Amino acid sequence: MTATATTTSLRGAGRARTGRRGFGAMLATEARLWLREPGTVFFALAFPTVLLLGVGFAIPGMRDPITGAEPPWEGLVAIAAFVPIVLAAAIATPALTTMPVHIATFREKGVLRRLSTTPMRPQAILLAHLVINLVAVTVAAVLALVVAQLAFGLPVPESTGTVVLSFVLAVAAMYSLGTLIAARASTASTASAIGTLVYFPLLFLSGLWTPGPMMPEAVERVAQFTPLGAAAQAMTAGWFVQDFPTLQVVVMAAWTAVLLPLGVKLFRWS
Amino acid sequence: MTRTTHQPDGGSIAVEVRNLRKEYATKDGTKVAVEDVSFSVRRGEIFGVLGPNGAGKTTTVECLAGLRQADGGAVRVLGVDPQAHPELVRSTLGVQLQESALNDKITVAEAMRLFASFYDAPADTAELLRLLDLDEHRDVAFGKLSGGQKQRLSIALALVGDPQVAILDELTTGLDPQARRATWELVERVRDRGVTILLVTHFMEEAERLCDRLVIIDRGRVVAAGTPAELIDSIDAGRTVRLRVPAGETQRAEHILAGLADVTSVTTEGREVVVVGTPRMMLAVERALAEEDLVPDGVRTVSRSLEDVFVHVTGRTYDPDTGAESGAGTTTRSEGARS
Numbered sequence: 001m002t003a004t005a006t007t008t009s010l011r012g013a014g015r016a017r018t019g020r021r022g023f024g025a026m027l028a029t030e031a032r033l034w035l036r037e038p039g040t041v042f043f044a045l046a047f048p049t050v051l052l053l054g055v056g057f058a059i060p061g062m063r064d065p066i067t068g069a070e071p072p073w074e075g076l077v078a079i080a081a082f083v084p085i086v087l088a089a090a091i092a093t094p095a096l097t098t099m100p101v102h103i104a105t106f107r108e109k110g111v112l113r114r115l116s117t118t119p120m121r122p123q124a125i126l127l128a129h130l131v132i133n134l135v136a137v138t139v140a141a142v143l144a145l146v147v148a149q150l151a152f153g154l155p156v157p158e159s160t161g162t163v164v165l166s167f168v169l170a171v172a173a174m175y176s177l178g179t180l181i182a183a184r185a186s187t188a189s190t191a192s193a194i195g196t197l198v199y200f201p202l203l204f205l206s207g208l209w210t211p212g213p214m215m216p217e218a219v220e221r222v223a224q225f226t227p228l229g230a231a232a233q234a235m236t237a238g239w240f241v242q243d244f245p246t247l248q249v250v251v252m253a254a255w256t257a258v259l260l261p262l263g264v265k266l267f268r269w270s
Numbered sequence: 271m272t273r274t275t276h277q278p279d280g281g282s283i284a285v286e287v288r289n290l291r292k293e294y295a296t297k298d299g300t301k302v303a304v305e306d307v308s309f310s311v312r313r314g315e316i317f318g319v320l321g322p323n324g325a326g327k328t329t330t331v332e333c334l335a336g337l338r339q340a341d342g343g344a345v346r347v348l349g350v351d352p353q354a355h356p357e358l359v360r361s362t363l364g365v366q367l368q369e370s371a372l373n374d375k376i377t378v379a380e381a382m383r384l385f386a387s388f389y390d391a392p393a394d395t396a397e398l399l400r401l402l403d404l405d406e407h408r409d410v411a412f413g414k415l416s417g418g419q420k421q422r423l424s425i426a427l428a429l430v431g432d433p434q435v436a437i438l439d440e441l442t443t444g445l446d447p448q449a450r451r452a453t454w455e456l457v458e459r460v461r462d463r464g465v466t467i468l469l470v471t472h473f474m475e476e477a478e479r480l481c482d483r484l485v486i487i488d489r490g491r492v493v494a495a496g497t498p499a500e501l502i503d504s505i506d507a508g509r510t511v512r513l514r515v516p517a518g519e520t521q522r523a524e525h526i527l528a529g530l531a532d533v534t535s536v537t538t539e540g541r542e543v544v545v546v547g548t549p550r551m552m553l554a555v556e557r558a559l560a561e562e563d564l565v566p567d568g569v570r571t572v573s574r575s576l577e578d579v580f581v582h583v584t585g586r587t588y589d590p591d592t593g594a595e596s597g598a599g600t601t602t603r604s605e606g607a608r609s
Contacts, residue, residue: 110370
């Protein structure tokens with residue numbers, strides 16, 4: 001045990017690094033723990049793929065071309081209209097359900113308080129979860145697209161850049177909303193309740209139950225001002241239409257600009 | 271920008287608290303959590319902060335750990351002000367906070383490795399796990415540990431940075447008596463390794479058993495300070511003996527004992543005669559009863575405890591859960607019954 005016989009002056013030597021030391025271990029540990037929760041892993045990684053396959057194979061006509069609709073829908077395989085919506089759901093599900101619950105659990109269990117007493121800052125565990133979620137949502141989206149491509153054959157996006165930009169902005173807006181929920185909820189069950197309450201209306205407005213041409217125009221006009229509705233519409237525009245979805249892009253950026261600073265400001269550390 | 275390096279020091283004093291004051295804003299004004307608390311902890315001792323829940327113990331600890339800003343007074347940990355430089359205290363002060371859990375899925379070894387990674391010069395985690403009797407539970411997930419094991423892991427995590435001072439807050443709350451006693455032994459082992467321990471508790475017995483010195487805090491103020499023995503002796507040097515005498519003999523017993531030189535009072539409670547007097551009273555009582563051939567069925571000497579100290583200094587019975595007033599009265603714990 002000579003290693004622990006550190007002198008007083010040595011203890012001060014590495015202080016400049018305190019707060020950053022151990023972030024790698026934190027990220028690795030949190031990622032391992034994240035993978036140990038089957039529910040979280042399923043909803044974050046497999047849910048979008050399962051949703052696409054389920055809709056594509058279970059609902060009659062989804063694999064047939066759309067007929068009698070206005071452009072750009074005419075002639076498109078029906079399930080394709082569903083793809084941007086599933087991507088939006090892939091973002092919203094972890095952002096509004098699992099992530100806020102995880103963070104509220106840290107607060108409820110005193111994990112944030114315990115970290116506050118060590119040289120590691122409690123912000124690090126939030127950063128670790130942000131990284132984990134960003135990796136997960138990217139993996140989930142790629143997985144869903146690859147599987148859908150193999151199963152149904154999707155059209156190539158009109159503008160890949162617009163789709164990617166819309167996806168990134170959608171992630172920013174939805175995780176900002178998730179952060180705001182996580183900022184205040186004192187218990188995991190409160191976070192879960194609030195998250196679910198916001199999740200389903202947003203899914204409806206993204207068009208999960210009324211994909212593509214089936215969404216009524218009035219709903220579509222309301223939906224374009226919501227973060228998830230704008231996300232689905234912007235990705236749809238980038239995929240099937242050539243026009244740049246300016247309004248939807250601005251809407252997502254605006255939600256992020258308002259919600260993220262608010263979530264950070266209101267965050268309760270204990 | 272250069273900043274003065276603060277070498278952790280403080281001489282023989284490890285922790286110092288001077289006239290600490292902390293208020294919280296509530297709906298109807300402010301609530302004073304800590305009114306005026308002062309104490310100093312010497313290096314190498316187990317120092318107790320004892321008091322009912324809500325007395326201001328945890329707030330005091332949070333100010334020491336740099337988690338809260340005090341409204342008045344001064345605190346020093348190894349010579350460093352944790353209010354001004356919390357980052358300097360975190361590497362030398364280990365804190366085990368009340369009701370602080372971990373992810374249910376994390377194993378003991380993973381938690382130790384993770385927390386060790388935060389420090390420049392961590393302790394040997396394998397040795398710590400052995401010290402706290404956790405090495406055979408290395409691969410058990412936190413959610414599957416017993417209450418006592420969770421608390422032991424919590425102590426291990428507080429010590430993983432190889433701190434010079436450790437604060438242990440309500441260490442044994444929720445543990446069964448056996449696990450509690452086992453935990454006490456571990457605290458002594460940790461102290462024997464050279465770690466100064468600030469023990470925060472509402473268990474009188476725990477403080478009496480473990481602490482070298484302690485303060486009793488009530489309603490945000492220190493109401494008593496000293497070693498457990500000093501505090502107990504200070505309230506009253508008198509001794510109390512309860513004699514259970516044969517039916518119909520209480521009056522005769524009272525008559526025999528009332529006149530003795532070392533006895534200050536004799537009262538009857540049912541079949542028991544309660545005799546209060548000086549430490550020499552015991553001998554006189556036995557001699558007097560022997561002369562009159564009055565043989566008691568049972569004799570109990572009632573020893574004073576920290577609980578009596580609390581009652582004496584506050585005028586209230588000790589109610590660990592609320593700290594609320596519940597009327598004056600004496601609670602005594604009996605020891606050394608011989609019947």
